[in-house]
Amino acid sequence: MTRDYLDVLQNIEFSIVSTFRHCGDIDDRIIASALKAMVAGGEPTDDLSNMLVEDLEDVRMERSDVPDTIWQNGLKVVLESVHTHSGARPGDRDYLKFVLRYLDSGN
Numbered sequence: 285m286t287r288d289y290l291d292v293l294q295n296i297e298f299s300i301v302s303t304f305r306h307c308g309d310i311d312d313r314i315i316a317s318a319l320k321a322m323v324a325g326g327e328p329t330d331d332l333s334n335m336l337v338e339d340l341e342d343v344r345m346e347r348s349d350v351p352d353t354i355w356q357n358g359l360k361v362v363l364e365s366v367h368t369h370s371g372a373r374p375g376d377r378d379y380l381k382f383v384l385r386y387l388d389s390g391n
Contacts, residue, residue, distance in 0.1 A: 285358060289350075292354060292355065293358050293361060293362060295346075295347055295358075296340065297362060297386075298387060300336065300340075300380075300383070301380070301384060301387055302339065303335060307332065307335065310380075311376055311380070312366055312369075312377055312379045313375075313376060314330070314336060315366055315379065316366045317329050318333040318336035319362060319363040322337055322341075322359050323356060323359050365382075365383075
């Protein structure tokens with residue numbers, strides 16, 4: 285996924301960071317909740333997760349060239365990254381710090 289579809293992962297991560305910058309109350313737990321809802325096809329558990337899901341769905345519509353299986357795999361990879369870099373407890377922002385360094389560096 286990271287080799288062949290880096291652009292998809294970057295689209296997902298950029299959307300997450302953009303939503304965080306718009307609403308500073310988002311933390312890793314909210315991100316994990318939103319991604320889980322999108323992967324499982326369920327409803328977000330709170331308003332912030334719902335806002336993030338809506339923003340990710342907007343990006344998904346813009347990337348209609350990407351097959352659903354690739355998009356879903358991208359969501360799963362980003363969710364795995366959240367769990368790798370964070371305990372996803374309320375207030376945790378270790379994943380956000382990680383992805384912000386990556387996106388802000390322009391890589």
